[in-house]
Amino acid sequence: MNKTKQKIYNFTLLLIAISATTFGQNDKRVFIMVHFEAGRDTTHPLINQIVYNELGFPPDSLLNNSLTFQQIFWPSVVDMVQTADSFDIKLSLALQSQMAEYILQDTDKINILNEWVNNGHELAMHHHGINHVDWGGYTNRFQGTPYPDDYLFLDRFLNSGLYRGNMQDSFNYLQQLAIEINDSVVTGCITDTQIDKPDEIIYLTDGGTLNDLISTPDTVSLPNETFYFLSHCQLVSVYKDGNNEIIEDDIVNHQYATERLDLIKENLNQLDDNEIMGIVFHVFDYYRFPDIYRDLFIFFNQNQVNNKSIKGLMNETNTGISVNFKNDNIKIYPNPTNQIINIQGKNIQEIELINIRGQLIKQMKVAQEQLVIDLSQQPKGIYFVKATVDNSIVIKKIVFE
Ligand SMILES: [Zn+2]
Numbered sequence: 001m002n003k004t005k006q007k008i009y010n011f012t013l014l015l016i017a018i019s020a021t022t023f024g025q026n027d028k029r030v031f032i033m034v035h036f037e038a039g040r041d042t043t044h045p046l047i048n049q050i051v052y053n054e055l056g057f058p059p060d061s062l063l064n065n066s067l068t069f070q071q072i073f074w075p076s077v078v079d080m081v082q083t084a085d086s087f088d089i090k091l092s093l094a095l096q097s098q099m100a101e102y103i104l105q106d107t108d109k110i111n112i113l114n115e116w117v118n119n120g121h122e123l124a125m126h127h128h129g130i131n132h133v134d135w136g137g138y139t140n141r142f143q144g145t146p147y148p149d150d151y152l153f154l155d156r157f158l159n160s161g162l163y164r165g166n167m168q169d170s171f172n173y174l175q176q177l178a179i180e181i182n183d184s185v186v187t188g189c190i191t192d193t194q195i196d197k198p199d200e201i202i203y204l205t206d207g208g209t210l211n212d213l214i215s216t217p218d219t220v221s222l223p224n225e226t227f228y229f230l231s232h233c234q235l236v237s238v239y240k241d242g243n244n245e246i247i248e249d250d251i252v253n254h255q256y257a258t259e260r261l262d263l264i265k266e267n268l269n270q271l272d273d274n275e276i277m278g279i280v281f282h283v284f285d286y287y288r289f290p291d292i293y294r295d296l297f298i299f300f301n302q303n304q305v306n307n308k309s310i311k312g313l314m315n316e317t318n319t320g321i322s323v324n325f326k327n328d329n330i331k332i333y334p335n336p337t338n339q340i341i342n343i344q345g346k347n348i349q350e351i352e353l354i355n356i357r358g359q360l361i362k363q364m365k366v367a368q369e370q371l372v373i374d375l376s377q378q379p380k381g382i383y384f385v386k387a388t389v390d391n392s393i394v395i396k397k398i399v400f401e
Helices: 004-020 044-056 059-064 067-084 097-104 109-117 156-157 167-180 250-270 283-289 290-302 310-315
Strands: 029-036 091-097 121-127 185-189 203-208 217-220 225-234 278-280 329-334 340-345 348-355 359-364 370-374 381-389 390-399
Touching: 029 067, 029 121, 029 185, 029 225, 029 283, 029 290, 029 310, 044 067, 044 283, 067 091, 067 097, 067 109, 067 283, 067 290, 091 097, 091 185, 097 109, 097 167, 109 121, 121 167, 121 310, 185 390, 203 278, 203 310, 250 283, 250 290, 278 283, 283 290, 329 381, 329 390, 340 348, 340 381, 348 370, 348 390
Parallel strands: 029 091, 029 278, 091 121, 121 185, 185 203, 203 225, 225 278
Antiparallel strands: 217 225, 329 340, 340 370, 348 359, 348 381, 381 390
């Protein structure tokens, strides 16, 4: 055996030894994402009120200075990461750009973030577009993009004077922070995805209810980018009644969060090897009821799940799909379309229609050489037709307008 081979051999033995000593950890993959909100004057009044009541900050400082809002939550963030560390839990910290802007003002805070990232936590992005009740102030929609008719909060924003910049401006704060700590931002929870997702974000998360707790990362590929969609379930401490009104009662809210935590715990047993469980909560949730989230960390620690940041989990995931953008055996047309997609080809095994968020809309096992997808029941926007042909996958992006 020559020297190089000997080295590789020794290294392999070392790896085997290491994997043998990490006994106990099971294959259940879990990520925890934390959302940092913008704190603009679009933030829900109750959230502002909670902070105002408990800390006595004058409300104007919250309403007009989003960095003050970040300052209020910073000690909770430090406490949260310390608690996570003490149970060896890794967090994907999804910052709206206001928190990045706030951290960038202080070298000590940059150094703290650097330590967290070196320790396996992740710097990720969060964004609320104008389709969200709390807009973060950034969007690409002001660059001449048409607005969908059904945007509930549109008037409020169009005349509000709250516009801070486009998504490049927003991403720049995250990027600057990443450069400071020799990192890159590749994960994000971005609402109004179709218009506002920065190209750099390749691991896209979304979700809400317990139905969204578990996902198999779906690939969505474009000729110049590939991204993966991961869903997550909200473990929130803000209870809404049947009319979708927020209830301001600490005992009710604490009970609600506890019940959701119990449901999440029950769901862990159902998680398969090819699936990932995702949990999301807000910094203000931790701020309100730290015991709930500490309990979550302890639970995953005791169950010895494979918990990493989203970037960490995806780095060790081999999706095993080969993606082609050209295959002469299949034609998918017209593009753009105003209703119908025609698919024509030989040896087509399966057709899937996927929306921009990576969700499967239709799935067809096919034997014929021609078929038609009717989009008339779907909202307008970008879709992907994923065809399995000759045992390889062809993906075509279709614009429905
Ligand atoms: Zn949010």
